[in-house]
Amino acid sequence: MDIFEKLEILTDAAKYDVACTSSGVDRPAQKGKLGNAVKAGICHSFAADGRCISLLKVLMSNDCAFDCTYCVNRRSQDCRRTTFTPQELCRLTMEFYRRNYIEGLFLSSAVVKNPDYTCELMLTALKALREDYGFWGYVHVKAIPGASPRLTEKLGLYADRMSVNIELPSGQSLKTLAPQKSKEKILAPMGQIRDGIAQNSKEIVRYKAAPRFVPAGQSTQMIIGASPETDRQILALTEGLYKIYRLKRVFFSAYMPVVADRALPALNTPPPLLREHRLYQADWLLRFYGFSAGEILDDENPDFNPLLDPKCNWAVRHMEHFPVEVNTAPYEMLLRVPGIGVKSAMRIRAARRQGRLDFDGLKKLGVVLKRARYFIVCGGKSASPLPMDNPAVIAGAISERGLGQQKMEPPEQLSLFSPTREDGVKCLTGQI
Amino acid sequence: MLDRTNLVYRYDGSYQGFLCCVAECFADKRLPQGVQPLDEPQATLFSIKVVETRPELARRVEKSLVQRISPEAHRMVRDGFLTCMEDKELRLIRFILLGYQHGAKVTGMTVNDDVHAVNKALLYLKNEAHYHVEFIRFADCGGFLAAMITPNNMVLPLIVGHFCERFNTENFVIFDKSHGMGFVYQTGERPCREFFYADSLELPEPSEEEEKFRNLWRLFYDTIAVEGRINHKLRRGNMPMRYWPNMTEFQRDPD
Ligand code: SF4
Numbered sequence: 001m002d003i004f005e006k007l008e009i010l011t012d013a014a015k016y017d018v019a020c021t022s023s024g025v026d027r028p029a030q031k032g033k034l035g036n037a038v039k040a041g042i043c044h045s046f047a048a049d050g051r052c053i054s055l056l057k058v059l060m061s062n063d064c065a066f067d068c069t070y071c072v073n074r075r076s077q078d079c080r081r082t083t084f085t086p087q088e089l090c091r092l093t094m095e096f097y098r099r100n101y102i103e104g105l106f107l108s109s110a111v112v113k114n115p116d117y118t119c120e121l122m123l124t125a126l127k128a129l130r131e132d133y134g135f136w137g138y139v140h141v142k143a144i145p146g147a148s149p150r151l152t153e154k155l156g157l158y159a160d161r162m163s164v165n166i167e168l169p170s171g172q173s174l175k176t177l178a179p180q181k182s183k184e185k186i187l188a189p190m191g192q193i194r195d196g197i198a199q200n201s202k203e204i205v206r207y208k209a210a211p212r213f214v215p216a217g218q219s220t221q222m223i224i225g226a227s228p229e230t231d232r233q234i235l236a237l238t239e240g241l242y243k244i245y246r247l248k249r250v251f252f253s254a255y256m257p258v259v260a261d262r263a264l265p266a267l268n269t270p271p272p273l274l275r276e277h278r279l280y281q282a283d284w285l286l287r288f289y290g291f292s293a294g295e296i297l298d299d300e301n302p303d304f305n306p307l308l309d310p311k312c313n314w315a316v317r318h319m320e321h322f323p324v325e326v327n328t329a330p331y332e333m334l335l336r337v338p339g340i341g342v343k344s345a346m347r348i349r350a351a352r353r354q355g356r357l358d359f360d361g362l363k364k365l366g367v368v369l370k371r372a373r374y375f376i377v378c379g380g381k382s383a384s385p386l387p388m389d390n391p392a393v394i395a396g397a398i399s400e401r402g403l404g405q406q407k408m409e410p411p412e413q414l415s416l417f418s419p420t421r422e423d424g425v426k427c428l429t430g431q432i
Numbered sequence: 433m434l435d436r437t438n439l440v441y442r443y444d445g446s447y448q449g450f451l452c453c454v455a456e457c458f459a460d461k462r463l464p465q466g467v468q469p470l471d472e473p474q475a476t477l478f479s480i481k482v483v484e485t486r487p488e489l490a491r492r493v494e495k496s497l498v499q500r501i502s503p504e505a506h507r508m509v510r511d512g513f514l515t516c517m518e519d520k521e522l523r524l525i526r527f528i529l530l531g532y533q534h535g536a537k538v539t540g541m542t543v544n545d546d547v548h549a550v551n552k553a554l555l556y557l558k559n560e561a562h563y564h565v566e567f568i569r570f571a572d573c574g575g576f577l578a579a580m581i582t583p584n585n586m587v588l589p590l591i592v593g594h595f596c597e598r599f600n601t602e603n604f605v606i607f608d609k610s611h612g613m614g615f616v617y618q619t620g621e622r623p624c625r626e627f628f629y630a631d632s633l634e635l636p637e638p639s640e641e642e643e644k645f646r647n648l649w650r651l652f653y654d655t656i657a658v659e660g661r662i663n664h665k666l667r668r669g670n671m672p673m674r675y676w677p678n679m680t681e682f683q684r685d686p687d
Binding site for chain 1: 540548565568571599600602647648653656658663669679
């Protein structure tokens with residue numbers, strides 16, 4: 001099989017994985033080696049689906065021994081099977097990198113024979129890439145659940161980031177849809193990687209030359225909409241993963257029916273893109289805006305509002321905190337105003353030291369007044385065109401339907417807010 | 433603020449020349465109507481004053497920006513000069529005057545019209561530079577890598593550092609067609625890094641090996657998109673179409 005066909009098969013099999021970020025670590029260049037890594041990450045292209053292409057995202061092999069119901073690579077599927085040789089993979093990575101097509105490699109794999117054998121295959125390739133080819137760019141590697149801890153640790157020494165897919169939002173769903181996997185098998189390497197990172201950062205303090213273990217941290221992803229969990233359950237799980245496993249990122253993937261099975265949504269079910277979009281917005285609120293999962297969704301409201309982003313939704317249900325005076329409100333409160341993002345909140349904090357702000361000034365600082373005007377006063381003055389005593393009226397005015405009558409087709413919605421752009425660069429400016 | 437004369441300054445278009453225009457304006461104690469590079473078509477409505485470029489004078493002006501305003505303001509002027517802001521010279525001169533009035537505080541006066549205009553232009557410059565770090569594409573020309581760009585702002589000085597580090601094992605050249613300037617990096621014991629000016633740059637025809645990797649990249653690009661999520665608007669939002677013509681994945685044979 002020639003390299004073109006292999007690349008096509010092993011890319012096609014890897015494309016449903018969402019994470020493509022190259023962020024989390026600053027690694028200065030080293031003389032004589034190709035590449036470096038920058039903390040904010042760099043996108044190099046955007047595919048026709050609008051998602052960032054940062055890494056050469058491929059599988060080592062799609063020749064899987066397992067039979068997970070929702071997966072295109074499962075044993076019982078009839079398809080072309082192939083495996084890269086380490087040389088093929090190294091050449092592709094190096095040649096793509098020096099043309100500035102990519103920021104590095106994202107290597108995952110189906111389970112060839114058994115988890116340990118698969119891990120060894122990936123190890124051989126990464127070792128060659130780092131040591132023989134002198135590649136100094138970004139590497140994200142997927143840990144294989146069920147592999148021996150010794151091999152997982154070795155993989156981590158060649159990688160910048162590691163991830164274990166949590167796959168589905170509950171242990172029950174795993175049992176039904178991925179019978180060879182289990183919550184325990186998935187969480188074990190996740191815990192091991194967390195402890196490895198903690199241990200390694202102690203060693204680095206003691207002696208600088210200690211090899212770095214997964215310096216960009218670990219991430220995970222789960223499939224949304226293949227199983228019956230509520231948004232609230234998913235968000236609570238996400239918050240737990242950040243807190244307990246100290247993950248850098250949790251990614252969500254709207255389930256795209258690729259397989260007909262009684263346990264799964266019908267083949268013509270559209271992927272729940274709006275729901276995925278709302279989860280990313282809520283994830284931003286958890287990571288950058290100081291919200292907790294319980295504030296965003298609760299027993300009364302277990303699912304997202306399709307018409308309001310989660311921040312607006314929180315604000316209209318808590319009008320007792322508003323309006324706030326932008327000239328004096330604490331930074332944490334500015335962050336909670338719809339229409340003020342992290343960047344504009346920081347700019348307001350800096351600018352108001354120089355003098356009092358008015359509405360015109362706010363606009364120049366990047367505040368989206370169309371939304372913010374219902375929640376702020378400026379020097380005691382309000383710019384709200386509506387009476388402020390009825391939250392339902394305000395909700396109507398700022399709902400996404402109200403904003404210029406957009407079509408409610410989910411893919412169009414996604415353009416309002418792009419969760420797939422690299423961390424830190426554009427995301428921080430996301431005005432939610 | 434100073435009055436305006438009905439003079440238009442013309443200068444050689446260099447940063448040093450611009451700094452001499454700043455000095456000229458101080459000597460005149462008045463703002464000109466406009467400041468134009470010599471290679472721009474001449475507007476005849478106003479009288480013309482050609483400002484000579486004197487490196488020594490330029491150095492003195494630059495030093496005073498740092499000392500009398502602040503290093504931060506100096507950086508803003510220097511980078512502001514790389515932008516494609518409308519009437520950039522006049523805007524920058526007004527920004528400098530404001531700086532001499534208010535000192536280091538000027539950079540924080542973000543709601544002032546001139547400061548706002550300069551900040552906006554700088555943001556565009558920074559964003560465009562970032563787009564180039566992302567989307568610039570090199571070709572292996574046998575012995576060296578080459579990239580062509582067509583930016584609106586002069587982003588080259590902002591991006592070469594990144595590639596010198598990352599590609600320290602490679603010889604490379606980046607050429608900015610819009611501004612007729614380029615940059616070369618050559619490895620070796622003492623690496624050479626140099627800007628140059630040229631009207632155009634001729635590159636050899638791609639080798640078979642080069643074509644192979646371009647095609648592999650196009651294949652990867654096409655395969656990685658998920659059909660059920662095609663979203664052209666989102667793609668255009670993240671990657672403005674004006675960069676596409678220089679990108680390998682969009683350069684295809686018509687057949
Ligand atoms: S183990 Fe991975 S590749 Fe194999 S069937 Fe399950 S999800 Fe698919």
